Amino acid sequence: MKILVVGSGGREHAIVWKIAQSPKVDKIYCAPGNGGIGECAECVDIGAMEFERLAAFAKEKEIDLTVIGMDDPLCGGIVDVFEREGLRVFGPRKNAAILEGSKAFSKDLMKKYGIPTAAYEVFTDPEQAMAYLETAKFPIVLKADGLALGKGVLICGSLEEAKAGVKTLMLDKQFGSAGDEIVIEEFMTGREVSVLSFVDGQTIRIMTSAQDHKRAKDGDQGLNTGGMGTFSPSPFYTAEVDAYCREHIYQKTVDAMRAEGREFKGIIFFGLMLTADGPKVLEYNARFGDPETQVVLPRMKNDIVEVFEACVDGTLDQVELEFEDNAAVCVVLASDGYPEKYEKGLPISGLERFAGKTDYFVFHAGTKRDGDGRILTNGGRVLGVTATGADLKEARKKAYEATEWVEFANKYMRHDIGKAIDEA
Ligand code: AMP
Ligand code: GLY
Numbered sequence: 001m002k003i004l005v006v007g008s009g010g011r012e013h014a015i016v017w018k019i020a021q022s023p024k025v026d027k028i029y030c031a032p033g034n035g036g037i038g039e040c041a042e043c044v045d046i047g048a049m050e051f052e053r054l055a056a057f058a059k060e061k062e063i064d065l066t067v068i069g070m071d072d073p074l075c076g077g078i079v080d081v082f083e084r085e086g087l088r089v090f091g092p093r094k095n096a097a098i099l100e101g102s103k104a105f106s107k108d109l110m111k112k113y114g115i116p117t118a119a120y121e122v123f124t125d126p127e128q129a130m131a132y133l134e135t136a137k138f139p140i141v142l143k144a145d146g147l148a149l150g151k152g153v154l155i156c157g158s159l160e161e162a163k164a165g166v167k168t169l170m171l172d173k174q175f176g177s178a179g180d181e182i183v184i185e186e187f188m189t190g191r192e193v194s195v196l197s198f199v200d201g202q203t204i205r206i207m208t209s210a211q212d213h214k215r216a217k218d219g220d221q222g223l224n225t226g227g228m229g230t231f232s233p234s235p236f237y238t239a240e241v242d243a244y245c246r247e248h249i250y251q252k253t254v255d256a257m258r259a260e261g262r263e264f265k266g267i268i269f270f271g272l273m274l275t276a277d278g279p280k281v282l283e284y285n286a287r288f289g290d291p292e293t294q295v296v297l298p299r300m301k302n303d304i305v306e307v308f309e310a311c312v313d314g315t316l317d318q319v320e321l322e323f324e325d326n327a328a329v330c331v332v333l334a335s336d337g338y339p340e341k342y343e344k345g346l347p348i349s350g351l352e353r354f355a356g357k358t359d360y361f362v363f364h365a366g367t368k369r370d371g372d373g374r375i376l377t378n379g380g381r382v383l384g385v386t387a388t389g390a391d392l393k394e395a396r397k398k399a400y401e402a403t404e405w406v407e408f409a410n411k412y413m414r415h416d417i418g419k420a421i422d423e424a
Contacts, residue, residue, distance in 0.1 A: 007069030011290035036364025146178030229417030235424035338380030
């Protein structure tokens with residue numbers, strides 16, 4: 001088979017790496033890809049939002065299956081364009097990707113179908129939002145409705161802060177039209193867990209649990225980022241939590257989407273909070289998590305291409321997912337200054353130390369290859385260093401050890417990825 005993956009981050013590197021293990025695959029392309037992806041796929045210089053060019057490329061190269069990694073093209077309708085052209089593609093159509101693309105949609109869906117989530121109200125009028133806040137309890141959470149690179153969520157400790165937040169989102173439009181509509185929701189406390197799943201429209205298969213670290217600095221300080229590190233499985237995702245989520249959240253979400261005429265095929269990523277009142281949905285994503293994928297896929301035993309095909313064909317009920325009985329930890333190596341200002345174009349050394357290892361991985365996020373074949377930094381999150389081990393502690397020790405193998409100027413990482421492991 002020939003496969004095309006659309007995206008350019010650490011997540012796509014992990015997806016491409018996993019696809020490359022499949023005996024069914026002869027050739028992998030990735031558009032646009034990055035410096036590391038180029039080692040296991042042919043990178044193609046077409047942007048992820050250039051749907052027509054991507055579809056034309058897929059036709060020309062006779063691609064058997066295209067896998068979409070990123071949220072923007074999914075929410076923009078790339079799957080609809082590919083299907084219209086008669087191409088096989090893995091991911092939700094635009095009318096289903098809205099599960100991630102609109103927080104107001106997903107909150108209303110959960111309310112309508114009784115899926116546990118924080119209490120909330122939706123506002124399109126800033127005056128009404130301000131008036132609502134006058135009687136609200138604090139802290140409170142404000143969310144821009146649309147995609148905002150994970151940054152459109154404000155946790156406000158006081159009325160003053162919340163009013164300033166409404167101004168930022170709705171009047172100053174810091175996240176553009178994503179803030180035309182906002183969700184104001186109850187602040188919840190508890191441990192966060194990410195759960196990834198495959199869905200074929202009807203059947204859902206849960207992968208395994210993971211935990212992300214969204215803040216830039218140690219001790220969960222600093223700005224929100226795309227994710228500074230992950231571990232899998234989460235020791236807090238117990239059999240009891242799993243049973244509860246299977247009964248009240250996972251299948252119910254898939255059935256709700258079908259009932260709404262928005263059949264969901266692809267990945268549903270459940271962002272959960274384990275509250276004192278039971279697990280609740282913080283958010284849905286319509287794609288693999290980044291960097292959750294970098295700890296989940298190295299533990300997966302299945303041929304991922306078979307699972308992708310089962311989702312597209314609607315035969316996922318015939319597939320059982322299998323994971324290694326081990327653990328994985330990923331530490332993101334970023335450029336100092338991320339997520340704000342940082343330098344690019346700095347040479348990276350030491351990557352060859354990962355070659356041929358089966359328990360250490362380096363997934364490239366923001367890298368590129370220059371004319372001399374050198375790998376340079378090319379983004380805020382540069383690399384994801386993953387290690388697997390018999391348990392979480394061993395995996396963490398190995399992952400941090402491997403972060404020392406790689407060097408580049410302004411290398412920055414959190415030193416407390418997986419700290420929660422000690423509290424389990
Ligand atoms: P989201 O993009 O909806 O996942 O929100 C980003 C982050 O904001 C989450 O990972 C949580 O840490 C935090 N968050 C979102 N909603 C809430 C909430 N209702 N209560 C507490 N924290 C929240
Ligand atoms: N790591 C969180 C996300 O992919 O949205």
